Amino acid sequence: MKILAIDPGQTTGVLLMDTHTGSTLGAELRLWERLDALIQRTKPDVIVYEAFRLYPHLAKAQIGKSFPTVQVIGVIKYLANQACIPTVEQTAAMRKHVPKRPGITSPHVQSAYQHAETYRRRKEGHL
Numbered sequence: 685m686k687i688l689a690i691d692p693g694q695t696t697g698v699l700l701m702d703t704h705t706g707s708t709l710g711a712e713l714r715l716w717e718r719l720d721a722l723i724q725r726t727k728p729d730v731i732v733y734e735a736f737r738l739y740p741h742l743a744k745a746q747i748g749k750s751f752p753t754v755q756v757i758g759v760i761k762y763l764a765n766q767a768c769i770p771t772v773e774q775t776a777a778m779r780k781h782v783p784k785r786p787g788i789t790s791p792h793v794q795s796a797y798q799h800a801e802t803y804r805r806r807k808e809g810h811l
Contacts, residue, residue: 685807686729687703687732688726690796691733693715697793700728701800708797728769730770732773732800733757734779735774778799780798782805
């Protein structure tokens with residue numbers, strides 16, 4: 685199975701995990717740039733992305749913001765729908781139990797890796 689995991693935001697972390705080969709490939713994108721080409725080229729079986737939640741204690745700091753994370757999530761859903769690829773939304777807390785993978789230096793790609801691994805473990809019944 686090919687899992688495309690996405691940590692959406694101003695800097696978007698993406699990671700493609702192939703559960704058959706164990707290979708992973710990650711990168712950072714600016715917002716959603718090249719996301720459509722990535723989806724077309726890699727043809728993932730599922731797209732997993734981190735949900736956006738506006739918590740009351742952080743809401744005041746968001747006044748006047750354009751919510752780039754929410755915009756990226758909209759693009760993810762649109763592109764997935766166009767390509768007939770199912771999407772799975774996961775909260776940030778869901779990935780916290782997966783240890784960071786050594787060698788991934790970008791925090792955004794690291795988050796995408798943790799989401800891919802969380803999805804894989806849940807799918808295989810390990811969570």
